[in-house]
Amino acid sequence: MASTTRQALLQALSAAEGAYISGQQLAQQLGVSRAAVHKAAAALTAQGYALEAASRRGYRLLGGDPFCAEAVGPYPAPVQLYDTLESSNRTAKLLALEGAAHGTLVLADAALPARQAKGCTAR
Numbered sequence: 001m002a003s004t005t006r007q008a009l010l011q012a013l014s015a016a017e018g019a020y021i022s023g024q025q026l027a028q029q030l031g032v033s034r035a036a037v038h039k040a041a042a043a044l045t046a047q048g049y050a051l052e053a054a055s056r057r058g059y060r061l062l063g064g065d066p067f068c069a070e071a072v073g074p075y076p077a078p079v080q081l082y083d084t085l086e087s088s089n090r091t092a093k094l095l096a097l098e099g100a101a102h103g104t105l106v107l108a109d110a111a112l113p114a115r116q117a118k119g120c121t122a123r
Contacts, residue, residue: 005032009040013051013061022058075101084110 008030012021023034030037041059045051050062063101078101085108093107 005030005040006043007035009037010044010049010058010061013059016060018060018062020054020058020060026059044094075103075105077101077105079105079107082106082108084108090094 009026010027012026016070016109023037024036027034031039041051041053051063052060053063054060080091080095082088082091085106088106088108092100092109095104095106
């Protein structure tokens with residue numbers, strides 16, 4: 001199964017905004033078999049996406065990792081992922097000074113509040 005099938009499935013389910021889409025409809029929309037839709041859904045579930053499959057209703061997306069390759073899509077430069085950063089902008093600048101490729105993308109799941117990043121303590 002190509003990752004493009006997973007990516008297309010993720011995009012279709014995201015566009016549905018939590019509504020169910022039948023496996024048959026997804027298969028037709030993506031130009032693949034229903035079995036390929038099922039395999040792509042299983043692969044997305046294994047990657048941490050919360051997909052719900054219900055008989056006679058179809059599939060729907062409940063949530064997932066917004067930083068996985070299927071969510072971001074192809075990107076022509078390196079992608080740097082971090083759990084927490086003081087500043088993604090500062091990190092991007094440091095990477096650039098170290099010779100990172102033009103267009104390097106810096107993503108963080110969370111950023112520290114400005115006061116905490118500067119080492120300030122609560123008063």
